[in-house]
Amino acid sequence: FWSIFFCALTIFWIFKNTLPPAWDQSYYLEGSEHLYQTLRYEGLWSFLEETTKVLGRKAPLLPISTLPLYLIFGSSHQIALLINVLFFIIFVYFYYRLAKNFVGEKIAVGAVLVTSTMPLFYGLVRNYFVEFGLMVLVTIWIYLLSKSGGLTKKNYMLGLGVVSGLGMLMKFDFFLFVAGPLAFVLFERFKKIGLVKLSKILFARSLYLAVPLILIAFPWYFRNIKTV
DSSP, X not given: OHHHHHHHHHHHHHHHOOOOOOTHHHHHHHHHHHHHHHHHHHOHHHHHHHHTTTTTTSOOHHHHHHHHHHHHHOOOHHHHHHHHHHHHHHHHHXXXXXXXXXXXXXXXXXXXXXXXXXXXXXXXXXXXXXXXXXXXXXXXXXXXHHHTTTTTOHHHHHHHHHHHHHHHHHOTTXXXXXXXXXXXXXXXXXXHHHHHHHHHHHHHHHHHHHHHHHHHHHHHHHHHTTTO
């Protein structure tokens, strides 16, 4: 009920607020429009090439993620902002499940309510910045990490790799936000099984994380690493 109310309120605000976005928001919007027109009129190959250079030193996942909405509803800055409504729904699902694993169902519901009424949170939902999508990807990553059995379960390691690739395509400093939880899990595993066993596990499972990360993020970083 709360998610439906929050989404409806946000959509109402988006279509009532007609002030054109400025600065970084307009830059991301210009990039999303450029990719949309390239996909429509120049084909998939040209589109894929443009994704590696459309925003220069800024990673391109935000404008890329907006394209399905453009293809369905047409392009406008109001339609672009709807991507954050979808991000919010995804966030609530994973954040609730993450909190439920640690503190139980009732407190998890409270956590969702408190977090989504923070001014920074509902403010970012209504702006076309990468930070909201970045927060969602970090939340998913930490949830998958908590379910990975200390980096031993193949399917969750694969999920971590996919989300890592998407996170690095959302913003370069994604890895800063997941480094702490990763270090904590590694330290806990080290205390239980020792360095030798931990090294063997990481060696056996690392490809499940590394391969999707490289496949998703490498093309853009290969072209832009000097400016990044």
